[in-house]
Amino acid sequence: MILVLLFISACFLAFSNGANDNFKGVATLFGSGTTNYKKAINWATITTFSGSVAAIFLANQLVKNFSGKGLVPDELIAMPIFAISIACGAALTVFIATKVGMPISTTHSLVGALFGAGVMAVGLQFNFDKLGNTFLMPLIVSPLMAAVLSLILYLAFRFLRKRSGVKKSSCICINQKQADPQIKTASVTLEMSSLLEITTCKNKCIETYNGKLLGISAQRLLDSLHYLSAGVVSFARGLNDTPKIVGLLLIINVVDIKWSMIIIAVIMAVGGLLNAKKVGVTISKKITPMNSGQGFTANLVTGLLVTTASVHGLPVSTTHVSVGSIFGIGTATNKADYKMIGKILVSWVLTLPIAAIISGLLFKLLETIL
Incomplete structure (x- = not known):
């Protein structure tokens, strides 16, 4: 019965993750007017699922990291109530944020839940050094790096566009x-x-690019690259997030890790299809207005950073990187909504302690009952 509860908890986390995270890879497609919401979420679902399947072969290190190995004693990892506490603490945090439309990090929620349940269980035996070096440092550095890279890359692309004779029209x-x-x-x-x-006419027309690159319409080429970059970001998100949730299921030896990946991937897809719109609108429309060229630049930076991190086992947040990239574009164009960015930053600050408190209390409750 306890193992069934663990499986349900992991599925709840996967659903919440899909609802809050799935649209982030295609947010710039929708925000720039390149496509509508329905087509964007469908593209996100296909490419995220592909990334989840690829994680079977490419992301074994992340599975180990998020099982809690190295953070707490091995005997604690073998306790189902430890994994249940982590899954439920992270899932409830992400679910609440989704309902209010805030794009928070499932990675950050999981780190907070690992910390809360781990400290409640073993106290000072918790490996605080590994928590800082392996988990917290990439989470802090990645959005700053994304913002700076997207700003620099956008300025470089704008220079090249002007040198190539491609002009914007509105x-x-x-x-x-x-x-x-x-x-x-x-x-x-x-x-x-x-x-x-x-x-x-802010809401009645879309900024386009006139001219040709390599004999192809600049706008057509850009739209194709934009779709491709959005697919790369969604693929990277599936590659990065799926193994984090599967890591909680390692103690269920009756479930093969490959089947665990596929099950989690399907539930993530369902969560995105059913419940992603509120967060999608926030990240697409409320951080900064953008055109297709700016959206492509942000996605390119996000995809490169998240994919690199996944392959090297670094648990960066797709949310933090994506928001950082879009904010970098807004900074370059002087159109960023700093008030909205402030609200998002507050939700990020609250994510870890809320997840830690929920998971810690839940672990204590389950330990008492069971």
Whole structure:
């Protein structure tokens, strides 16, 4: 019965992870107007699932890290209630954040839950050095690195675009103000010209690129690369996140690790399809407005960083890297919403202690009952 409860807890974490994280790889496709929400989430589901399957062969180190090995004594890892506490603590934290539309890190939630349950179980025997070096350092450094890289890369791409003769085009709106009824007939033409207000149409047209690169339409080439980069980010997320959840199932010897990966991947996909929109809108529309070129740049940086981290067993957060990349673009264009960024940062700060408290209390409760 306890092993069944562990499996259900891991599935709940996978569902919450999919709901909060699945759309992040394609957020710039939706935010830039390159495609609509439905097509974006479908593309995210396909590519994330592919990354989850690839994790069977490429991400064994992450599975070991998130089983708790090296952080706590081996005999504790063999206790199902330890893994249940971690899974439920992280899942509840992510689920709550999803309901309020905040894009938080499942990785950060898992680290907090590992810390809370581990300290509650073994106290000072917990390996605080490994927690800092293996888990916390990549989580802190990765969003800063992503923001700086995306800013630099965007400026470089913009320079190359201008040198290649590719120009941006947008549209304007001409709005007619209310005319003054005292206007004299003789001067009506002159007066009417002063009653026209020219503004940018923020919600009625999409910024596009005119020109050719390598004999191909610049906009068509960019859209194709944007889709590809979004797929890379989603693939990397599946590669990075799936083994973290599977690591909690290592003590269930009756479930093969390959089948565990596939089951978790399917449930993550379902969570994204059913419950991702609120977080998706936050990260797509509320951090900064962007066009397809800017979105492509952010995704390129995110995909490269998360994929590299996954292969080397570094538990970075796709959320932190993705938000950092988009914020870097907003900084370069001077359009970032710092108030929204502040709210997201607060949710990140609260993630670890909330997950730690929930998992620690749950471990104590389960230890008392069982």
